[in-house]
């Protein structure tokens with residue numbers, strides 16, 4: 001008898017079940033726990049109060065990122081509240097013996113950039129972190145999802161989480177992307193299609209030849225924003241691109257272990273005939289560069305389109321949401337997207353701050369100047385190592401000669417917990433992942449785009465279709 | 472966690488879909504290393520006219536009079552009524568902490584974001600999923616009767632309105648047990664410590680690269 005075909009998610013789930021209850025709740029084993037300063041202090045405190053030791057130290061890896069300033073690092077963190085949070089992470093890691101890449105470590109960076117870069121994220125693992133964009137790591141064929149602080153404590157204490165299995169959804173993207181169209185545009189187009197609640201209760205597997213053609217950086221961008229469609233996790237099957245990326249990284253297996261691991265990882269794909277609860281198909285050739293115009297990521301339009309009329313919204317609720325969003329964004333329905341003029345440009349965040357993202361932006365910027373109307377254009381590399389690599393390639397000079405500021409790694413203006421933020425009413429072209437009200441600063445207005453699109457907007461002073469540049 | 476006991480509370484209508492965790496508790500307040508004290512900054516961007524900073528005394532700040540929780544009798548609300556996909560966005564557990572700290576014990580919506588739902592259950596905040604049509608009806612009743620209240624009974628899984636009408640809701644049985652008895656989930660998991668060790672032994676053989684030390 002042939003075994004039942006399984007999805008990639010089924011395989012990952014089955015491999016991590018410690019025990020299962022009659023009602024379907026399972027204790028799932030966690031292979032990698034990434035820790036940052038914002039969601040962990042109360043978890044360590046809980047552990048301490050209950051007198052519980054961490055279950056297994058070597059799966060934990062910590063890094064401060066959200067509060068880290070991106071300028072003048074030598075002076076330390078000026079904001080005392082931010083500083084206390086980072087110091088609390090330092091002392092918790094020191095007390096329990098958890099490996100941490102501190103502020104002065106070249107490996108420090110955004111947790112979702114650092115993990116894969118170090119090979120701490122491996123195919124077939126379960127990866128969790130007290131951060132919703134942990135979905136990023138699904139790019140490696142790992143089951144990776146964000147958790148809350150109580151769950152952080154639960155993982156620290158037991159190495160497990162109590163979970164119910166999600167449903168399977170496959171998003172198939174076939175065909176070839178137009179030059180200048182990237183993984184960011186694919187995922188924004190997907191969210192525009194299925195909506196920000198479209199993936200709730202599901203794990204999304206991205207498949208099709210357009211996905212297989214993406215680099216690991218592109219796959220991380222894609223999986224990163226799964227949570228913006230409501231899905232806790234996104235997945236891409238393991239292939240040679242995955243293996244090439246992982247090999248030789250500090251935490252990746254070597255020697256015999258590498259051979260064994262790669263044999264096992266070869267099975268990390270959905271079997272032919274595996275059953276998905278829902279399937280969605282997209283034509284890659286039909287995807288234009290995307291720009292969000294509203295206050296959540298499903299409010300998105302192709303760059304050659306216009307801001308939609310609330311009267312055309314599919315339902316009453318959305319009509320009201322669109323109206324409210326347009327008022328908040330100070331935009332008028334019917335306006336061409338290319339007429340929107342940002343005040344600031346932010347290239348960074350766990351979605352788009354890897355070396356490939358910076359290269360894509362630099363290609364557009366090279367030999368140009370940031371438009372006079374742009375008040376601030378920032379490039380914030382995802383980690384110290386990305387920064388180092390970019391500098392070795394001379395990207396920092398390209399950006400600085402054009403008038404961009406070249407900063408130190410961290411979350412920065414993605415959520416404005418440090419000093420980088422929008423002022424009320426300011427409009428930003430941002431490569432981050434959330435355009436919620438006030439996300440980048442109280443009263444700030446965010447347009448989510450790819451790195452090339454953000455760079456082009458910085459140069460032109462308004463959004464432009466990067467496909468035209470490429471032709 | 473405190474055990475969840477039956478109560479009757481005022482329902483505050485927050486007529487919005489996709490209320491995200493950045494709205495429930497904006498990022499600047501996540502710098503706290505405590506679990507409490509977030510209530511005054513719940514919905515900070517909607518509730519006040521100025522931009523709030525952590526550690527600030529909120530009593531003197533200018534409130535937005537249009538925001539529902541700034542109106543009587545909703546300052547005393549214990550139940551929040553909202554539209555679909557409540558709690559989307561970040562994994563911050565500060566969101567349920569802030570709602571609880573304000574005094575909200577139940578959120579009713581047609582649907583919740585996954586992480587928010589699980590965070591809520593772990594803190595004694597009850598997310599009640601009702602069909603969109605029932606939620607619509609509740610919005611109508613709240614509009615018709617300011618101060619409209621509902622009785623919440625988790626044991627029987629029922630909401631009861633003052634007129635005696637009831638609606639049933641379903642909560643995951645394990646989470647329900649934990650809420651009703653105020654159980655410590657970590658303690659429960661540690662009762663399976665042997666199963667976790669057995670899993671690790673097997674896994675170490677099958678996938679030794681995951682156990683480098």
Ligand code: SF4
Pocket residue numbers: 065066110111112131133349350351410411414415432433
């Ligand atoms: S870069 Fe932004 S989305 Fe990513 S972890 Fe940091 S704050 Fe969160």
